[in-house]
Amino acid sequence: MITSTLTFPGDLFADFDELHRQFERVLAQRASPNSSIRAVARGTFPSVNVGSTAEAVEIYAFAPGVDPKSLDVSVDKGLLTISGERKTALDEAATSEKRSVYARERPSGAFRRVVALPEDADPSRVEAHYRNGILTIRVEKREASRPRRIAVADAN
Amino acid sequence: MSSHQALTSSPNDSSATTVLIPLVDVFEDVNGITLTADMPGANKETLAIDVNGEVLTIEATFSLGESAAMQPLYTEVRTPRYRRSFTLSRELDTAHIDASLKDGVLNLRLPKLEEARPRRIEVRAA
Numbered sequence: 006m007i008t009s010t011l012t013f014p015g016d017l018f019a020d021f022d023e024l025h026r027q028f029e030r031v032l033a034q035r036a037s038p039n040s041s042i043r044a045v046a047r048g049t050f051p052s053v054n055v056g057s058t059a060e061a062v063e064i065y066a067f068a069p070g071v072d073p074k075s076l077d078v079s080v081d082k083g084l085l086t087i088s089g090e091r092k093t094a095l096d097e098a099a100t101s102e103k104r105s106v107y108a109r110e111r112p113s114g115a116f117r118r119v120v121a122l123p124e125d126a127d128p129s130r131v132e133a134h135y136r137n138g139i140l141t142i143r144v145e146k147r148e149a150s151r152p153r154r155i156a157v158a159d160a161n
Numbered sequence: 162m163s164s165h166q167a168l169t170s171s172p173n174d175s176s177a178t179t180v181l182i183p184l185v186d187v188f189e190d191v192n193g194i195t196l197t198a199d200m201p202g203a204n205k206e207t208l209a210i211d212v213n214g215e216v217l218t219i220e221a222t223f224s225l226g227e228s229a230a231m232q233p234l235y236t237e238v239r240t241p242r243y244r245r246s247f248t249l250s251r252e253l254d255t256a257h258i259d260a261s262l263k264d265g266v267l268n269l270r271l272p273k274l275e276e277a278r279p280r281r282i283e284v285r286a287a
Contacts, residue, residue, distance in 0.1 A: 047237075051201075055235040056227055065225055067238055069201040069265030094197060095186050103191060110184035111199050120235075138201035138265020139225070 043119050050112040051087070051140075055120060059152055062126050062144045066118060069138030070111075076135060078142060080128040087140065088117040180244040183219070183267075191279055193272035194253065200243045201265035208262055210269070212255045218246040219267060252277030 029047060033040065051068035066087050068076075076089040093113040095106065122128070122144060130145035183198040200208070202223025211218045221243045249255065252273050259270040 052237040053235070054225070054233070054238050056231040056233045058228055058230050058232070062234075063227060063231065065227075065238075067201040067265075069199045071264065093186060094195075095188065104188050106186075106188045108185050108187040111186045111197065112184070123234075135264075137204050137223070138199075139223070141225075 041121070043121065045118070049118070050091075050116050051118060053087075053118055053120060057123065057146075059146070061146055062122060064120055064142040064144070066140040066142070067138065068116070068135075068140055071135075071138075071140075073135045076140060078131070078133045078140070080122070080131055080144070083122050083124070083126070083128070085120045085122055085131075085142065085144070086117065087120075087142070088115070090115045179240050180242045181238065181240055182245055183221075183243045185245065193270060196247070196267075196269040196271065198243075198245070198267040198269070199265065200262075200267055202241070203243065203262060203265055203267070205262060208267065210258070210260055212249070212258070215249050215251070216246050217249050217255075217258075217271075218244065219269070220244045221267075 033047065051066045053067070054065040056063050056065075064085060064087075068087075068089065068091070070093070071089050071091045075091075076087070079086050091113050093111055095109055095111075096113050123146075125146045126144045127147045128144070131142065133140060133142040135141075183200045185199075186195075186197045188195055198219055200219075200221045200223075202225070203221035204223075207223060208221040209219075211220070223241050225241070249271070253271045254274045255271070257272055259272075261268045
C-alpha cells in the first residue's frame with residue numbers, strides 16, 4: 006500500500022494513517038460491495054486499466070521507470086500476471102553522501118498485478134509493449150466468439 | 162452508461178478538472194535539489210515545466226491510444242493529465258533547471274545559486 010511516507014517522529018500520525026485506511030475500506034465497500042477476490046488496495050503499483058473491443062482485450066499498466074527486461078508478463082488459465090521490479094535512485098543512495106530526503110513517495114521494489122481475462126480471450130495471441138512507462142498488453146479474442154452476422158438462407 | 166466512454170477522458174476536455182498527482186521523490190544535497198516524478202505516458206511533447214515566480218509546476222498529458230470502440234472494463238486511472246506544483250526557495254537557480262524524461266519518469270535537477278553554495282572562507286594569516 007503506497008502512501009506518502011513523510012512521517013513524523015514518535016508516530017504522531019500513526020492514528021491518522023489507521024483512520025485513513027479504515028475510511029478507504031469503508032468507501033471501497035460502498036463503491037463495489039462485491040469486489041473481486043483478487044482486488045487490490047487503491048494505489049497499488051502499478052495502476053491498471055482494462056478495456057475491451059470486439060477483437061481484443063487491452064490491459065494498460067502504469068509502470069514508469071521499470072527496466073523492460075525485468076518485466077514478466079504471463080498468462081495462465083485465464084489469468085494475466087504482470088510482475089517486475091523497480092529500483093529508484095533513493096534505493097541506491099550512498100549513505101555517506103550528505104543529503105536530506107524530503108519526499109519518498111515513489112514505490113520501489115518488486116510488484117505483481119493479476120488481471121482476470123474474460124472467457125473469450127485467447128491466451129496464445131498476446132502481445133505486449135512498453136513505452137513511456139506504460140506497459141500495453143493486447144490479448145486477442147477467440148475467432149469463434151467474435152460477433153458475426155449469420156446469413157439467413159431463403160428456404161424456398 | 163455511455164457505450165462509447167473512453168478509458169480516460171480526452172486530454173483536451175476542458176471540463177476535466179481532476180488531475181492525477183504524480184508521486185515524487187525529493188532530496189537535497191549540498192549543490193541543489195533533485196526531484197523525480199512518476200508520470201507514466203508522458204513524453205517530451207506533452208510535458209510542461211513552468212516556473213512562475215517561486216512556484217514550479219510540472220504538468221503532462223498522455224494518451225493511451227485506445228480505439229474509439231473500446232469499452233472500459235476496469236479503470237484505476239481515469240484522467241490523462243498530471244499536475245503538481247511546488248514552492249521553491251530563493252537560493253535555487255531556476256534559470257538552470259535540468260530536466261530529463263525517460264520511461265515516464267521525470268528527473269529534475271534544481272541547482273543552488275553560486276552564492277548560496279557552501280564555501281570555505283579562507284583565513285589569511287595576518
